[in-house]
Amino acid sequence: MTAALRRDRTLDRAWDAASAVVDPELPMLTLVDLGVLRDIGFGDDGAVVAAITPTYSGCPAMATMRDDLVRELRAAGFADARVRVVLEPAWTTDWITPAGRAALAAAGISPPGRAPGRTGPVPLRLVPTRRAVRCPLCGSDDAVVGSEFGSTACKALYRCLACLEPFEHLKEI
Incomplete structure (x- = not known):
């Protein structure tokens, strides 16, 4: 060998x-x-x-x-x-594999959408970020944010307006 x-x-x-x-x-x-x-x-x-x-x-x-x-x-x-x-390039939720996204959904966590493309400074927003979320329980995209922070800083808490269940969404970074 x-x-x-x-x-x-x-x-x-x-x-x-x-x-x-x-x-x-x-x-x-x-x-x-x-x-x-x-x-x-x-x-x-x-x-x-x-x-x-x-x-x-x-x-x-x-x-x-x-x-x-x-x-x-x-x-x-x-x-x-x-x-x-390794700090560069910075991690992005776009690096989550398809298997990882499926595992998140199976665990009741809404997987992130595409990360926002940015050049230059990150703008300061004083209102919750509008995200394209889908309820991992019923599949509805009719949801409202309950809190910008879920069980960890990288997740937001939502409530589905179709099935009324709460769920976490992994934030796009």
Whole structure:
């Protein structure tokens, strides 16, 4: 077996281990589904290095994601494993995979629509953002915002006017 093939198989094993890690705030999503796990590679010293991008600056789940990745990589036989935080390009909800969007809906969370394209400063709005939401329970798009913040800062709370049930919506970023 060539060194390149061994390296590729080792990276595949590392990807498999890292791909099992779930988001601590959205446990129905793996870090791959969420689009947070950006890369797996080797450091100059031979360590396995996972690269992750935070969903937003100051995300409180980053330390848990890092610890969970290191634990899974070590459990898969990578004694020297590290996590590198990559800030550019900034994460966007557009990176959530189709499987991730389906998992959100199955868990009763309305998946995000397309992220707003921005150039320049982010405008300050003093009213709730108008979003295209769909009730994950009945499929209606007739919903009203109840709170801009749900169980986490990245979710908003809505109420469906068709089935009258409350639901969370993952905000577009």
